[in-house]
Amino acid sequence: MTARFWSLLGVLAALLAVGLSTGGQVYYFLFFAFVMVLLLSVASVLWTLFTVRVEMKGLRPRVERGDRLMTIFTVRHTSLLPVSAIRIVLCAPSAYSGTQEISVATPPYRKKxxxxxxxxxxxxxxxxxxARFRCQDLFGLFSISRKSGQRLLRVDVAPKVHAVETLELKTQDMGPELRSRASEDTASPSDIRKWQEGDVLKKVHWKLTMRKRELMVRTYEESSRPDTLIVPDLSEIAALxxxxxxxxxxxxxxxxxxxxxxxxxxxxVRMPLLAAHPAEIAGQFPQDLPMFLDALMRVKFDSPxxxxxVQMQMLRRITRTGGCVxxxxxxTTRIADMALKLARSGVKVKLIWITDSAREDALEMVERLKMENILVSLRNPWSDE
Incomplete structure (x- = not known):
């Protein structure tokens, strides 16, 4: 019920009071005319609301951020009484509200x-x-809604991937592990196996070969490629x-x-997500990227x-880390100092600052980090570049 409805009730009460006090028939006529308008209005709204049928097509289960879903609606109702419009209330991904309204006007028994x-x-x-259907009469007296009864579909909006430069890591960029391996005896084999085509003779274990009467070869542990640690800041953001x-x-x-x-x-790549419910994603091949995409799509920025x-925790676990993003x-000064500590521990560091306005003191810290061979880049959150 709208404000006009309550105004009309006041007018009806006044007409009835004047008619009863004066006995003038014109007041009774106006009273019953307004009552008929009231009844027709509520009948038109209810008839339309409970006979409307809406079909929605075109939803995709997964899109990329910034995309638009092209949907097709088909609307039909059987109400012979006129209404101002039929409003379709949609549940949709939005920054301001979780619902959107579409206003549709269509004659009865015809599909639009x-x-x-x-x-x-x-x-x-x-x-x-x-989510719902809403209907309003021609006079704006009633605005009634009901649930659609249709099942909502899940749509995943994935983060957008853009081209960035690879953080080139060399075998010697192993951070603290390089120093720990310096004291190891490289002549000590890690295992022994049977000889295979292509093995060099200097790896043959001759004593064991004579004992087993078959060629046995020493194998040595080979250092794998250094890991890249990617650490997003998941603390709450103080903004609109x-x-x-x-x-x-x-x-x-x-x-x-x-x-x-x-x-x-x-x-x-290892990516610790230290939110309220911490998790860590790890992958070695491009086929593992969907794991990172799904985790970053759903992660919440509610880190305690x-x-x-978080940087201090990462400093304690960079034994095999060659690069850190x-x-x-x-x-802040503390974030810059922690980045310097990571770099001085032997890790190649890249810092990405998400901002649209750089302070003068912050720019000075950026230059200081660059002098320490730390890669620094600025990203405008309102630009897709």
Whole structure:
């Protein structure tokens, strides 16, 4: 019921009071005329609301952030009484509200088909579909809605991947592991196996060969390629809702893009996600990228740890780390100092700062990091470049 309905009730009460006090028939006529309008209005709304049928097609289960879903709607109803419009309430991925309304006007017993674009501005997993029907009469007295009864479909909006430079890591970029291996006896074999075609004679274990009367070969542990550690900042972002979502998208997309570049270059990738429910994603081949994509699409920015604490935890576990990519929308002196500690421990570090305005003191810290051979890049969260 709208404000007009309550105004009409006041008018009806006034007409009835005047008619009873004066006995004038014109007041009774107006009273019953308005009552008929009231009854016709509610009848038209209810008739339309419970006979309307809406079909929605074109939803895809997975899209990329920034894409638009082209949907096709078919609307039909059998109400002979006129209404102002039929409103379709959609559940849709949106930065401001989880619902959108589409207004449709169609004559009875006729199908109306139209297209509608649903924007997907932010990453995440959403339920999309028709939630409710809303109908309003011609006079604006009643606005009644009901549930559609249709099942909502799950639509995953994946972060967008863009091209980034590979963080080139050499075998000697093994961080602390290089120093630990310096004291190892390289002449000690890790295992012994039977001789295979192509083995060199200097690897043959002659004493064991004479004992077993078959060629036995020493095998040595080969160092694998250094890992790349990608650490996104998952602490809560102090900004307006839409701005925070855009910054979250930028952080996830930078982390995903660098994971893709490193995997395609043959470097194993580890990505700790220290949110309220911590997890760690690890992969060695490009085929493992969907694991990173799915995790970054669903991760929440509710970490109880400050980013400096996360960096400190990473400093304790970089035994096999050759490169580290830090992604954050915050850039403080403590974050810069932790990046320097990582670099001085033998790890190749890249810092990605998500910001649209760089402070003068922050730019000075950026130059200081670059002088220490730390790669630093700035990413505008409101730009797709």
């Amino acid at each position: 088909t139209f297209r509608y674009l649903i924007a997907c501005p932010h990453r995440g997993s959403y339920e999309v579909g028709i 809702s839409d701005q925070a979502l855009s910054i979250e998208d930028a952080i996830c997309e930078e982390a995903l893009s660098h994971a893709k570049a490193q995997l395609e270059a043959g470097y194993p 740890y400050a980013y400096e604490q 830090l992604v954050s929308c915050k850039f």
